[in-house]
Amino acid sequence: MGVLKEKGPIEYSKGLEGVIAALSSISAIDGKNGKLIYRGIPIEMLAKYSTYEETAYLLLYGELPTKEALEKFSAQMRELRVIPKKVEECIVELPPNPHPMDILKVALAHSALYDPDRQKCCREGVMRKVIRIIAQLPTMIAYYHRARTGQEVIPPDPELSHAANFLYMLHGKKPDEEEARIFDIALILHAEHGLNASTFAAMVTASTLSDINSALLSAIGALKGPLHGGANERVLKMLDEIGSPDKAEEYVLNALKEKRRIMGFGHRVYKTYDPRAKILKEYAEYLSDKYNDRKYIEIGERIENIMIRELGKKGIFPNVDFYSGIVYQFLGIPRDLFTPVFAMARSVGWAAHVCEYTANNRIFRPRAYYIGPDYVEYVQLEKRR
Ligand SMILES: CC(C)(COP(=O)(O)OP(=O)(O)OC[C@H]1O[C@@H](n2cnc3c(N)ncnc32)[C@H](O)[C@@H]1OP(=O)(O)O)[C@@H](O)C(=O)NCCC(=O)NCCS
Missing domain, CATH: 1.10.580.10 (Citrate Synthase, domain 1)
Structure with missing residues (x-):
């Protein structure tokens, strides 16, 4: 059997980043x-x-x-x-x-x-x-x-x-x-x-x-x-876990030290503030004032400041999921x-x-670059250890 591995330079984009x-x-x-x-x-x-x-x-x-x-x-x-x-x-x-x-x-x-x-x-x-x-x-x-x-x-x-x-x-x-x-x-x-x-x-x-x-x-x-739509629900869970704005710094720094992700931050395409998050933040603010309940927005804003201070240089900012949950919570959505x-x-x-x-279809069919062994002998079941 011939060698199936491809030779020469390959173009590979993990997670299809940048691929059109x-x-x-x-x-x-x-x-x-x-x-x-x-x-x-x-x-x-x-x-x-x-x-x-x-x-x-x-x-x-x-x-x-x-x-x-x-x-x-x-x-x-x-x-x-x-x-x-x-x-x-x-x-x-x-x-x-x-x-x-x-x-x-x-x-x-x-x-x-x-x-x-x-x-x-x-x-x-x-x-x-x-x-x-x-x-x-x-x-x-x-x-x-x-x-x-x-x-x-x-x-x-x-x-x-x-x-x-x-x-x-x-x-x-x-x-x-x-x-x-x-x-x-x-x-x-x-x-x-x-x-x-x-x-x-x-x-x-x-x-x-x-x-x-x-x-x-x-x-x-x-x-x-x-990592996608499920982040919004986890943001609120995190705000509850933190409990008050003065605990945000310790929580975020610990999470980053342990290489945990802060939900509602980062994006494959946005390397700056997500414009949707900007609008949702305004409404989260508005509803927090309307209901005179600023607990979540204050923890959220504190997290935002810490994250931008720590990771803003890397292009990590709030995404659409960060403030949407606060808005939904005030609208009574579970x-x-x-x-x-x-x-x-x-x-x-x-x-x-x-x-x-x-309307102008072609089936999607990317390839994987094979990195497994070239050739492995098949061993009969009864002879396997
Ligand atoms: C959205 C997301 C999946 C994009 O992923 P991606 O484009 O593949 O980015 P990567 O996972 O390669 O992250 C790039 C770097 O930023 C860091 N990073 C990205 N998002 C982060 C976050 N939310 N908290 C902490 N660090 C984060 C990564 O650790 C990585 O750091 P490194 O280069 O030192 O290893 C990612 O930012 C994420 O997991 N965010 C949290 C989940 C979330 O809010 N999803 C909703 C998206 S709308």
């Missing part, structure tokens, strides 16, 4: 200057003037909708929020203990079986499936939370916006306008972020010409991890729903990339 794997016109990140645009529009503008529905349209269709187009799209989203009865029955029967990200996988997989567009692969059919998933993920999350806490599920209210309706289905009462708007902004800020791990996972699955539901299931699995909320917001970015990539 697709052409895209959906979003762009300037990691040096802390800028993010969706279809050319700075996220600061979208956070100020847009809604999640409008941003979803922008990401999916490539341009801001006209008034009529937005009304039509929003009406379609509202109509599709209701999940099939069988899926509701399945969700409310699920055990109360698993992580809700696992529940989301079950619910999404189950809902595919009842999707009326299941067999369709034309553009309109796929788009309806996409909008249905984006519209229904919040219902699935809220229903599960209500059921696991022994409460009646609250059906979606077609009068409410995407953001307000989720808070309503979760709490059983309509949120005040200001809180619904803050949540809406949080969803906008999480809607899209280039070829992050979960989006790439979705694209890899879709590139085999599998269905959109399978692609988004891959994404949910990837988002769950603590901690283990932070990552599912991230998923429901990001579903639009996942879908936009899948549609864009598969």
Whole structure:
């Protein structure tokens, strides 16, 4: 047998850092200057003037909708929020203990079986499936939370916006306008972020010409991890562990000495302050003052100062997950729903990339550089020691 090892210099990028794997016109990140645009529009503008529905349209269709187009799209989203009865029955029967990200996988997989567009692969059919998933993920999350806490599920209210309706289905009462708007902004800020791990996972699955539901299931699995979407929940756990601002210094320095990561800091692309974190920090501040409860924000700010002092030179700054948890906590969202909320917001970015990539598809198939032995003799089982 010949030698299988490759010779000569190789190009290898651990974690695919810096590798360009697709052409895209959906979003762009300037990691040096802390800028993010969706279809050319700075996220600061979208956070100020847009809604999640409008941003979803922008990401999916490539341009801001006209008034009529937005009304039509929003009406379609509202109509599709209701999940099939069988899926509701399945969700409310699920055990109360698993992580809700696992529940989301079950619910999404189950809902595919009842999707009326299941067999369709034309553009309109796929788009309806996409909008249905984006519209229904919040219902699935809220229903599960209500059921696991022994409460009646609250059906979606077609009068409410995407953001307000989720808070309503979760709490059983309509949120005040200001809180619904803050949540809406949080969803906008999480809607899209280039070829992050979960989006790439979705694209890899879709590139085999599998269905959109399978692609988004891959994404949910990837988002769950603590190095990705799972970080937000752990930030709050860390703030609780620290307990008070004066204990932050010791905690952070010990963690760094032991080579532990501080959740909510660092990013593959941003080497400066994540622009999404900047906006979320403002709302975390605002809500802390509104509720006269500054414990979390003060610990958070202390950690931020220490981390920038210690690791700022290395490009480690707060990322989107650092302040989002404080905002969600004030909105009454349970901690283990932070990552599912991230998923429901990001579903639009996942879908936009899948549609864009598969329109000019090529299956993803990278290589591994073999570093194992050249040749090993096969020893029969009975002769092995
Ligand atoms: C996001 C993340 C996975 C990016 O990873 P990456 O681009 O592969 O960066 P690396 O893991 O190579 O880290 C580069 C250096 O920064 C350090 N670093 C990165 N994030 C850090 C963090 N949160 N706390 C402490 N040190 C960190 C690493 O230890 C490494 O140091 P070294 O060069 O001395 O070994 C990483 O920053 C991280 O683990 N952050 C915490 C989890 C998190 O908040 N995730 C949400 C992302 S939106």
